[in-house]
Amino acid sequence: MNRPAGSHSSGSPLAHIRVVLSHTSHPGNIGAAARAMKTMGLSRLSLVNPKHFPDPQAVARAADADDILEQAQLCSSLDEALAGTVQVYALSARHRNLGPPALPAREAATDILGWAGEGEVALLFGNETAGLSNAEVQRCQRTVFIPANPDYSSLNLASAVQLLCYELRLAAFDGRPPVVTRAVPFASPPAAHEDVERFYLHLERVMISSGFLDPQRPRRLLPKLRRLFGRAELERDEINILRGLLDAVERKASPGDAPRAIPGESLGSTAK
Amino acid sequence: MNRPAGSHSSGSPLAHIRVVLSHTSHPGNIGAAARAMKTMGLSRLSLVNPKHFPDPQAVARAADADDILEQAQLCSSLDEALAGTVQVYALSARHRNLGPPALPAREAATDILGWAGEGEVALLFGNETAGLSNAEVQRCQRTVFIPANPDYSSLNLASAVQLLCYELRLAAFDGRPPVVTRAVPFASPPAAHEDVERFYLHLERVMISSGFLDPQRPRRLLPKLRRLFGRAELERDEINILRGLLDAVERKASPGDAPRAIPGESLGSTAK
Structure with missing residues (x-):
């Protein structure tokens, strides 16, 4: 099940990963997260009680990823968003003293893909200011952290989604995803x-x-x-x-x- | 010179890397790029003919990285922004048939840090819509690409800055940057x-x-x-x-x- 595939192939483990945004304040961040997901081949977005959605700011920031917004699942509880998952990862900069084990993003990506080969997996992102509550984190089996500057570790929500989806894409393709090449580089045979x-x-x-x-x-x-x-x-x-x-x-x-x-x-x- | 260090230590190779944004249209993206840089310990930002700067939208999106905006160098030409550099990397999704060699972001990070141990290095990012011109790319020794979804490879400008700075931070600390730990995880000794x-x-x-x-x-x-x-x-x-x-x-x-x-x-x- 772990074989890599394109963005919309249901056989790809990336297709079994849903991004869950909980209590997002700014609709622009929802759109930017959708765009970040699509650039890395993820497409399943769930929103738990967003403050404003749908919203024109979300559409504007999504650019050509508006299809992901249209297909987003709007949920009134976290349990609804997590239904059917076999493993849930909470993105959290804070280490909680009773929280689940914490993995850096790159290691987490390998772990996430392993689970996505067996079933549905969710990545949970909290509110822009307050992050995830302890109760939310305790519904997860792992926390994931981005190894940021200890003096200023506050990533924008969509930036965090972008980094995690990037690591997942690289891990899914074993570090070598297919790339867009629009021009054949000019080259002549080597000189004898x-x-x-x-x-x-x-x-x-x-x-x-x-x-x-x-x-x-x-x-x-x-x-x-x-x-x-x-x-x-x-x-x-x-x-x-x-x-x-x-x-x-x-x-x-x-x-x-x-x-x-x-x-x-x-x-x-x-x-x- | 390649030893890792904190965000503002002048001994760190990260301190010798400048991010150059050319002809940025949306001031919000400049602020978001500053925030992305600071979360990964980079601090030197140069702006070549931005459409609007300074601008309140830049400050708003920078969050607590407004110090980077205040110190940003405002340039009227690319050559001014690149003065003193020994190596310049162009971020470009397009492969140019007469352009410099193209490296994926993770490989590029190691290469960039090597040069940053010897002198000043610039990472050049183009306009949100048009990207970099061929003339701009030809002033660079390497292009860097982010291995995105071939069906939709259009990353937001600040997202691209975030990813590249993240790879640089991980490379600078050999994959293991120091992390923020605000709580000692609860643990009792193992049972006999x-x-x-x-x-x-x-x-x-x-x-x-x-x-x-x-x-x-x-x-x-x-x-x-x-x-x-x-x-x-x-x-x-x-x-x-x-x-x-x-x-x-x-x-x-x-x-x-x-x-x-x-x-x-x-x-x-x-x-x-």
């Missing part, structure tokens, strides 16, 4: 060793002919340039550009001269 | 083997005397209860509570009887 060496010969010749490099006092200039271009892992296309530039520089300096050959190549091979 | 065994004897006696357990047909009730309590790893305090309850049940059933001893203990030892 002999092409790179001919480029260095050509470069050296231009450095000498231009007076930049004095063969009697080379000052490690060539090794330094080899280090630079070696690190760059030159592509065939780039070699052609660099060789073309060196050709042009040579022609400009001695307009009458025919291009000279580099040992190991026939004339004109750089243009291939 | 012999106390647990005496509890099982007592439990069995009550199960039999109550008629719940028929010794002729035990139906694996005791092994199942041993499994349950074994998993719970009983504490000494809990054993005392359970034994006290069993005592009370026995007294209620046979009010006249004196408490009977459990083999291996003197009377009254459960109350110690």
Whole structure:
């Protein structure tokens, strides 16, 4: 059951995770939480006694995640929102002395997914100001905390939802979720060793002919340039550009001269 | 230089990372980004031509991170915001065919911290709708992407800042940042083997005397209860509570009887 899948595939463990927001004050936060969920492939939202819902601010902040708001379950009690779950996690910055065991978000994600492979799981988030009550936390089997700055650990509600859903997505796809790629990065095949060496010969010749490099006092200039271009892992296309530039520089300096050959190549091979 | 430290320690690599927001439309997002930064121990914010700033909406959404807004650097060009940096990372959901190499956020965090140990580093975030221009991205050495749902990858600006700062904090503290603990979890020392065994004897006696357990047909009730309590790893305090309850049940059933001893203990030892 733990196999990863897309956002709306019922076979994905992410589809068995519901986000429960209890007594949310600001409808904007409900919309922002819906958006955060959808960006990570979660879609099931339950609201326990929100102060204002439905509300235009929720819709505005949800952006294109308004479908999640429309499908949200509106509940009059926490038990109604938790019905059918086999495991409930409370997000809480505070450690409670009689609360359930506390896990940091990254560890919790693995644990949550394990349960979501077996049944319905809920993540419970409290009110923006008051957080979750002790009675709410005691209905949960685990608490989850975000390892925030001890000097200021007050994350926005939707930010907390975003982080937890992100950890769940990464855990569901074993750290490697499929990504959106809208462009194929430009790349040319890597240059062959002999092409790179001919480029260095050509470069050296231009450095000498231009007076930049004095063969009697080379000052490690060539090794330094080899280090630079070696690190760059030159592509065939780039070699052609660099060789073309060196050709042009040579022609400009001695307009009458025919291009000279580099040992190991026939004339004109750089243009291939 | 890579040693972890607190949020405002100048020795921390987090102190060498600036968040640069370019052409932000909504001042609320600037405030929310400041809050997100502070929760993860980052504090240096630069704003390139924001549409509205300063703005009361920014202050409202910053909550107690208004100090970051007050110290924010307001710039009229990207180059001004990037002055002095040795490495710049562009947050971009789009892969550009001539852009710099793209890293997922978690990998990028390690890379960013490495550079922040050597000099100033910037993380560049574009406009909410248009993102970053190709010209802006080409001023960066790397792009960073958040591995979001391919069907809906549009994270809110502050959510993206939150995720990246979270990954940086976790990477800075090697996955184990110090956490806020406001309560010492209640715990009593673990129960000793012999106390647990005496509890099982007592439990069995009550199960039999109550008629719940028929010794002729035990139906694996005791092994199942041993499994349950074994998993719970009983504490000494809990054993005392359970034994006290069993005592009370026995007294209620046979009010006249004196408490009977459990083999291996003197009377009254459960109350110690």
